[in-house]
Each structure stands twice: as structure tokens, then as C-alpha cells.
Amino acid sequence: MSNLSYSTQCIEQDDIDAATQVLNGTFLAQGPKVKEFEDNLCAYTGAKYAIAFNSATSALQASYLASGIQQDDEIITSPISFVSTSNMMIECGAIPVWCDIKEDGNIDEDKIEKLITSKTKAIVPVHFAGKPVSLEKIHALAKKYKLLVIEDAAHALGSSIYRKKIGSFSDMTIFSFHAIKPITTGEGGAVLTDNEEYAKHLRLIRSHGMVKKDLWNSDMIELGYNFRMPELAGALGVSQLKKLDKFVALRWEISSYYDEVFKDETLFSTQKIEKNQVSSRHLYPILLDRQLHPHKEKIFKELQENGLGIQVHYKPIYQNSFYIAKFGKTSLPVADDFYRSEVSIPCHQKMSLDDAKFVADTLLKILSKYAR
């Protein structure tokens, strides 16, 4: 049986060759391969500038800093995300204001407006599982209230709306190249933007806030970090990006099979992708029917014991003890319910249709045992 993790990397000989070339070459820290990867990300998404980082977490932090987010600014965001989306707001002194989500796991754009105050500075939506967020309404609100939109697109490299790739819709867009994201550089991230000022500022933040003067002289003009992407990662990025469309197509094949098999299922529902959208299908989330919620722990264990490397995405960020200690208890009904029902089942580019059939059969067999 092949690897039935909910998601996994796919490293092939060309990736290994690309990495070996770097190890035999001159540059190990950020060098020409990182630049090439950035140029290719621009070409792929249509964004003007791409700035590579050593993770999406540092890319998020840098994008908040570059956008001028300051102490006590409020940022409206989704609680159904990896913690770093909100964590890096705290790191910048800002306050995450969590907006409830919809059944598909994405921020409910109709609930954003009533959260906007005079302190709101930005909206940070997350394309959950790779399904594009409804950006039109969010951009209309941003325009009306003069807010920035920064997309956490860690799941969504390869996703598109009306054939336009995620990456150039908003002020800034963040991708992750962590091991199991749509493509990988081991660890890595990037910010994409069409704004030259942001691009310059992001590069400064990435590398100690230093600018080169003449000869040996350089000047540190603002507090910066070392958030640079190593050359090895850049080389992997170049070879992986070439295969992104193939990876997305393979994940579509698996997820389309699931969609078909599960279309009349009553024990759980699946994420619906609109006709005008392509999802990277980074994850395949299912939402267990209410009658199964009390049994979720047992179901989870039993699925794992039967070889399904499932996971739950995500515990609402506000339910983590750090945030409870900081802001007290928060509760958003749809997000709370989503957490009670969500399970991500195996869906990745190394699975065969036989694997998918095994997953579907095992899932249905085990869930039906717990059904009333």
C-alpha cells in the first residue's frame, strides 16, 4: 500500500538533480536559483513581484510589517487556519479579529462588514484546502473602508478564479512551500505583490534591513530579519513549480473520484468547488454529519488504525490556550461546528485511483458502524 497520508510531497529525480547541482555549486545561501524561482512564480501567477522567504510564517510577518500594520491595529481574519496566520499579527502588535466561516471552510464575506471599526487595517482571508475565497465582495469592502487585503494562500498555489491564478488579486498574497503544501522546497514561502514599494520593503525586511552602499559600506536603515530562502530550496522550487499543474491534475483526479462516490452520501458532506474556480485540492475535507460528532475521536483512531493518514484542519485558532489567555473565550458557531465535523482524508499526487477506492471503501465501512 502506498502512503495514505492526508497530503505528502512528491520528490522525483529532477528535483534531486536540481538540489545536487546547488550542492556542487557556488551559492548555498540565497542566490540565482532563488531569483529564478521568484521570476517563475511571477510568470505562473501573473503577479509583478515575488519575494521568497524561508517560510510562509516569516512571509506573513514580513507582509504585515511591509503593509504598515502597527500596534493595536485590527485585522479581520479566519479562525479556520494554521495558527501562524494570526500569530504573526500578534508578533506585529496587531489584534486578530476572527470572522465566522461558511460551510466550505472559507471566511463568510457577508459577516465581515459588521466587524470593521476605525482600527481595522486589513482583511486576511485564507483559501481553505485550496478553494478560492469569494474575493469580489472582500475587495469591495476593502475599497469602501480603505483596507488592505492580504491573502493567506498557503493552500492555494495552482488555484484560480475565472482562469486567473491566485497570486495577483490582492495587495499581497502569501504562499507556503512547506513539505506537504501544493509544491515544496522543504521549508519556504513567498509574498507576491504588484506594488513596487511593498516589494522593496519586503526585501529589506527579509535581509536585516540593510542596503548596499559603495565598496564595503552597507547601511542598516530599519530593523530587519534573516528570512532568506536558501539556494537549495530555490532550486527545488524551480523544479517543483514546473510540475505544479501536473500535481493539481493528479489531485483533481483523486478528488473527482471522491466527489462522484460521495455525491449522495448522508453521513458526511464534501467541499463544493464552484464552476468558475479551480482548487489546488491541497486537502480533501469532509464534514461529518451531526450524529457522528460524539464519536469523532473513535472514528479518527479507527480510520488511522486502518491505514488512513487522516488529519483535522483546523482547531479554531481562538481555541488555543495562548489566545484564550490573551483574549478570553471566543466562540463562533459555524467555525466551532466545522471543527467538530471536519476530517481531511488522503488526497495527494502520489495516490492511485485504487488507493482512493480503498480510502472511500474504508471510510464508508467505518462511518456506517457509528451511524444510527
Ligand SMILES: *Cc1c(COP(=O)(O)O)cnc(C)c1O
Ligand atoms: C502551512 C500554513 C502556514 C504556515 O506555513 P509555513 O511555511 O509552514 O510557515 C500558514 N497558513 C496556512 C493556512 C498554512 O496552511
